[in-house]
Amino acid sequence: MTTLIYVPGLLSDARVWREVAEGVGGDxxxxxxxxxxxxxxxAESALALADGPVIPVGHSMGGRVSMEMARLAPARMAGLVLADTGHNALAEGERAKREAKVAEGRADMAAMVKAWLPPMVGxxxxxxxxxxxxLTDMAAACGPEVHARQIGALIGRPDAGASLGDVTCPVLLLVGDEDVWSPEPQHREIARMVSGPSxxxxxxxxxxxxxxxKPGAVVTAMTDWLAANRLG
Known part of the structure; x- marks a missing residue:
């Protein structure tokens, strides 16, 4: 049996994927x-949640985790779903911007979330x-220490693009048309870089x-993709 492993992103928990996971169903x-x-x-922790073939389904930072899962265990990948994510290594000036957000969160998490969240939503x-x-409750509940830990992980992230060519399983890329953080062209670039069908x-x-x-739209896209690739 193939297990779908849903991976949340920055300042997110199971709530970000729950409706989609239940709508798609399966294991x-x-x-x-x-x-x-x-x-x-x-990625190692997520892979340990299931045995056998898996389909990582990652959002934002969770997409980077999902690509790392594919790098670590390519033989276990039945498919890969990446939503609103990126693949590049740390950009010039990015570290300072992210560290400034950590400082804001430590000073006043509620205020940081209030400023951070609106650009992340259509x-x-x-x-x-x-x-x-x-969304505000979910992000604030993570707290400043989780925020700092996740930002540290993103600052030290591997260059996912270096291993995308080794991805041979079917890949589905999902993106909101109003996503200004991880826009559509970024996802089309990932689609060109993988070796499998995308x-x-x-x-x-x-x-x-x-x-x-838009959980309903995501459920429809995933269900159609799973059926088309005989992964359901």
């Missing part, structure tokens, strides 16, 4: 990426008090938190 687990100090350690959802409230699905009216903003 699944949702990883916890709040306790590890590196992307590799997160503009059409900014007026959705329920959705914004749930599909890119752009979801209208969603930003970086696509699985939370």
């Amino acid at each position: 699944f687990v949702i990883a916890d990426v709040t306790t590890q100090n590196s992307i590799t350690a997160m 503009a059409s959802h900014h007026g959705n008090a329920g959705l914004m409230g749930e 599909d890119v699905v752009v979801v209208d009216g969603a930003g970086h938190f696509l699985p939370f903003e």
